Amino acid sequence: MAILETRQLNKHFGGLHVTGNVDFALQPGEMHCLIGPNGAGKSTFFKLILGEHLPDSGEILYDGEEITRAKPFERIRKGISVKFQVPGIFKELSVQQNLTIALQHHVAPEILQEEIDRLLEFLKLSQDRKQLAGNLSHGQKQWLEIGMAVALKPRLLLLDEPTAGMTPDETFATGEMLQELNREGMTLLAVEHDMAFVRQIAHQVTVLHFGKIFAQGTIDEITADERVAAIYLGEVDA
Amino acid sequence: MSSASRFTSFLKLIEGPQTLGKGPKFWSGFGVVLLAACAYPFFADSYDVGNNVYFFNWLFMAMGLSLIWGYGGALSFGQTAFFGVAGYAYGVLTINLGDAYGLTLISLVLAVGISALFATILGYFLFFGRISGVFLGIVTLSVTLVLERFMAQTAGPEWAIGKARLNGFNGMGAMPSLTIPWPGGNIVLYPDVTLYYVTLVLLLVCYLGLRILVNSRFGNVIVAIRENPMRAEMLGYDVRKYQLATFVIGSALAGLSGVLYTSWGNYITPASMGMTAASLPIVWVAVGGRSDLTTTLVGTLAVLIVFQSLTIYGSQYALIVMGTLLVITVLIAPRGIVIALLSPFMRRKSKLEGER
Numbered sequence: 001m002a003i004l005e006t007r008q009l010n011k012h013f014g015g016l017h018v019t020g021n022v023d024f025a026l027q028p029g030e031m032h033c034l035i036g037p038n039g040a041g042k043s044t045f046f047k048l049i050l051g052e053h054l055p056d057s058g059e060i061l062y063d064g065e066e067i068t069r070a071k072p073f074e075r076i077r078k079g080i081s082v083k084f085q086v087p088g089i090f091k092e093l094s095v096q097q098n099l100t101i102a103l104q105h106h107v108a109p110e111i112l113q114e115e116i117d118r119l120l121e122f123l124k125l126s127q128d129r130k131q132l133a134g135n136l137s138h139g140q141k142q143w144l145e146i147g148m149a150v151a152l153k154p155r156l157l158l159l160d161e162p163t164a165g166m167t168p169d170e171t172f173a174t175g176e177m178l179q180e181l182n183r184e185g186m187t188l189l190a191v192e193h194d195m196a197f198v199r200q201i202a203h204q205v206t207v208l209h210f211g212k213i214f215a216q217g218t219i220d221e222i223t224a225d226e227r228v229a230a231i232y233l234g235e236v237d238a
Numbered sequence: 239m240s241s242a243s244r245f246t247s248f249l250k251l252i253e254g255p256q257t258l259g260k261g262p263k264f265w266s267g268f269g270v271v272l273l274a275a276c277a278y279p280f281f282a283d284s285y286d287v288g289n290n291v292y293f294f295n296w297l298f299m300a301m302g303l304s305l306i307w308g309y310g311g312a313l314s315f316g317q318t319a320f321f322g323v324a325g326y327a328y329g330v331l332t333i334n335l336g337d338a339y340g341l342t343l344i345s346l347v348l349a350v351g352i353s354a355l356f357a358t359i360l361g362y363f364l365f366f367g368r369i370s371g372v373f374l375g376i377v378t379l380s381v382t383l384v385l386e387r388f389m390a391q392t393a394g395p396e397w398a399i400g401k402a403r404l405n406g407f408n409g410m411g412a413m414p415s416l417t418i419p420w421p422g423g424n425i426v427l428y429p430d431v432t433l434y435y436v437t438l439v440l441l442l443v444c445y446l447g448l449r450i451l452v453n454s455r456f457g458n459v460i461v462a463i464r465e466n467p468m469r470a471e472m473l474g475y476d477v478r479k480y481q482l483a484t485f486v487i488g489s490a491l492a493g494l495s496g497v498l499y500t501s502w503g504n505y506i507t508p509a510s511m512g513m514t515a516a517s518l519p520i521v522w523v524a525v526g527g528r529s530d531l532t533t534t535l536v537g538t539l540a541v542l543i544v545f546q547s548l549t550i551y552g553s554q555y556a557l558i559v560m561g562t563l564l565v566i567t568v569l570i571a572p573r574g575i576v577i578a579l580l581s582p583f584m585r586r587k588s589k590l591e592g593e594r
Contacts, residue, residue, distance in 0.1 A: 050472070076474040088472065090465035097255050101462045102473050104455045109247070145469075152474060 001064050003028045003156055003187050004049065009058035011044055011211075018044045019055070020211040026156070031178070031188045033198045035222075036208035037232050042191045043085075045208065046160055049189075050082055051075050062156070081154035085161040085191075087141035089148065091134030095125055098133050098144055102151035115151075122177070123147040139170035146174070150181060157181065159190040163197050175200040195223070207231070252446060254453025256309065256461060258530045258580070275438055279431045288429030293542050294437045295498040300522050300538040301448055301531055302491030308528030309452055310484040311464025312370065316378030317492040317519050319360075319385050322511035324353035324493030325500040326389070326404070329413040333402035337414035337424070346416060346497050353493025354486050361485040365478045370467075382511045389508035409507030416501045429502055437498060444491065448531050451487070460484050514557065518545075521564045527574025537576045 002025040011019040018041045026032055034042050047053040049060060051072040060068045067075055076082075090098050099116045107115050120126045123143045128136060133144055142162060149157060162178070163171040171194060178201055182188055192198050198205060198219060205222045207215040209231050215222060222228055253260040259268065279287045299317055307313050331345035360381060364374060393406025404410055416427040416436075427433040451457055459480050462470040471477045500506040509515060526537015541563070548556035571578035 071476070073471050073474050073476050076472055082472050084469075084472075088466055088469035090462050090469065092465055093461065094255065097458065101458045101470075104458060105474065148469070148473065 002026055002061070003063055004189070005059075005061040006045075006049070007059040007061070009045075009048060009060065010056045011048060011053060012056055018211045019048060022058070022208075022211070022213060024206065024213065026187060026189055028155075028187050029182070029185065030203050031182050031201050032190070032204045032206065033202040033219075034189065034191045034206050034208060035193070035195075035198060036214070039210075040208040041211035042208050043160065044211070046082075046158060046191060049075075049158065050080070076152065076154075079155040080158065081149040081152045081156070082158040083142075083145050083149045083160065083162055085164050087138070087145045089133045089141055089145050091132065093133060094129065095120070095131050095133055095136070095144060096129045098148060099151060102148040106152070119147045119151060122150075122180075124173075139166045139174075142166060142170075142174070143177070146177065150186075154186065156187045156189065159188065159192075161191055161193060163192070163194055168196075171197050172200065248450065251450045251453040253449075254457075256452040256457050257449050257532065258577075259532050272442070276435075279434055284430045287431050287434045291429055291434050291437050291502055292499075293539060293546075294434075294441055295495055295502055296519075296522070296542060297441055297495075297535060297538055298444055298498070299492040299495035299519055300526075300534055301444060302488035302495075303519050303523045304528050304531055304534035305448060305452070305460075305491070306485055306488035307523065308530070308534065309457065309464065310460045310481060310488075312481060312485065313372075313375045313520075314378045314485065314488070315375040315516055315520065316380075316382035317489065318511045318516045319378070319382035320353040320357055320489040320492040321496035321499070321515075322382070322385055322389070322506065322508070323356050323496070324349040325496035325506035325510060326410060327352045328497040328500050329410045329506055330399045330402040332413045333410075334400040337417040337426070338419075340417070340419040342414055342417045342501070346494075346501075349497045350490050350493040353496065354490040357486045357489030357493075358482070361482045361489075365481040365485065368478075379513075379516055382516045383513065386508045386511040386513075389511070407508060409505060409509075411505045413500060413504055415504060416498075427501065433502065440494075440498075444494075445531060445535065452531065456480070456483070518560065521560050525563055525567050525575050527577030529573065530577065533574055533576035533580070537574060 004024075004026040006022050006024045009019055009022040009024075010017075022045065034045065036042050044053065048055050051067070051070055051074075054069060058068070059066055062075065062078055062080060065078070067078065070078075090101065093101075096116060099119055100112065103112060103115055116129075117126070120129055123146070125140060125144060125147070128140065133141065136144060142165070146159075146162065159178075163174050166174060175197055178188055188201070190201070202219055205217060205219050206213060207222060207228050214231060215225055215228050217225070259265075299321055303314065303317050327349035328345050331348055332342050335341040335345060364377060369377060389404065390407045392404035393408070395403070397404040397406070402410065416433075418425040418427065425432060427436060452460070459470065459475050462473070462475070463477050463480055467477050496506070496510070499510070522538035522541045523534050525541050526535070527533030541560070545556050545560060548559055567575055
């Protein structure tokens with residue numbers, strides 16, 4: 001059974017059809033990337049899955065259970081977690097506090113510190129635990145947010161351009177982190193522009209164009225598809 | 239975990255990431271200030287001591303606003319609404335019930351409960367309606383101004399609840415002071431030394447209780463909501479419930495201020511919910527440093543004393559100084575003057591921690 005499924009998902013903003021009849025299924029254990037030119041509807045699709053926007057019609061199922069109208073925090077409690085494009089961290093709080101807040105509602109107080117230490121090591125932030133999160137470098141902020149999202153021990157991790165603004169080294173290190181999480185059993189769905197990064201992590205790629213699924217396949221199949229190259233050059237209409 | 243160690247870890251929350259003062263130096267200083275506060279009545283005229291309880295009365299509302307605004311990030315401009323509701327409720331209850339058998343204490347609890355209930359209803363529509371930022375300030379200010387206007391037109395004899403006349407613009411008076419039942423004669427808390435100590439103890443309990451609250455898991459979540467509500471929600475927290483709970487606790491403290499003030503002066507007027515009254519708590523809390531309970535207390539007490547001294551020269555003049563103080567704070571020390579004064583010491587300390 002798919003861990004995440006959308007059936008005929010639709011969303012309009014005024015006259016603009018941003019998500020059109022999207023049927024999408026994500027298998028457990030998959031690392032899947034969503035790509036597409038600007039305005040393809042990737043962010044809206046993400047927001048629909050998270051519950052930030054509600055669809056006009058269609059269904060969203062998580063692990064077979066319908067969550068189309070569930071509140072965002074309810075979806076998180078079911079096992080979905082998210083990393084936003086702009087690092088969504090608590091800037092005025094220390095790195096340690098950021099992780100504490102992410103961990104405290106499902107980790108017993110006795111092992112909280114142990115869990116924080118483990119995450120800090122995973123995120124390469126052990127030296128910065130007392131720093132205010134706002135003082136970290138951009139890449140470190142991205143990692144901290146990945147850490148907060150992972151702290152919930154989700155089954156499905158959604159990542160909206162997780163490497164935006166990172167150096168190539170940081171991007172590669174992020175890819176390795178995500179691969180490690182995937183090896184531990186986490187399913188990942190990422191919106192990403194950086195094709196080198198997509199090649200590094202994705203098992204499967206979905207191309208969105210004008211709110212519809214345009215192509216699906218492995219990265220090699222997608223990059224070999226001339227129609228996909230054409231939409232990035234603006235040569236294919238919906 | 240055993241119950242003893244659970245209690246110890248509960249007490250440990252008195253210090254934590256959400257409160258500035260920590261360590262032996264802070265608590266020694268705290269002890270000295272507390273001792274000085276306890277010793278003050280021995281060196282002052284009891285009439286002055288009773289008068290100065292006035293300053294303590296407001297501190298509960300200030301701490302409540304620090305919780306809602308400083309910690310929770312929701313600027314409520316209408317805390318005086320809960321102050322007034324609780325003040326009037328105490329008046330109506332005690333005028334009708336009298337002061338025997340500890341009924342004034344029950345009235346205190348009921349009046350604070352009524353203000354908390356009012357905050358729950360208002361807060362439900364605000365937070366579950368996702369009203370935030372400047373709109374929250376506008377709605378809460380409107381509520382307190384509506385209450386002021388409403389109470390101001392209750393002058394006629396038809397505006398009475400039982401024996402309690404509301405008295406419109408002139409305000410309600412002649413309610414009994416808080417009275418503690420005691421074998422061999424009730425202790426009536428007139429504005430004198432006994433009331434001073436009772437209020438001081440209440441203040442101490444609320445201050446320490448709030449320190450524990452803000453350093454607890456609940457406190458972690460409310461500062462997380464202040465910093466980034468969307469992230470907090472995406473960590474699985476129902477942000478609306480936390481905001482509502484914070485608002486209710488802070489507003490109940492404003493209600494406690496209202497009851498203590500009404501009992502202290504045996505008097506409450508609609509003006510206590512008016513524009514000027516609603517603005518002043520914002521000034522106290524902003525000037526001290528709203529994001530910390532201790533700086534809020536120190537700042538509020540300092541501003542109140544300066545304000546009171548200035549009103550000797552005329553209340554309008556004092557209000558202009560308050561307005562100027564707020565503008566200066568916002569421009570020069572947006573996190574609060576007390577915090578700005580402390581920050582060089584805090585920087586040195588955190589640098590030392592980093593070197594360790």
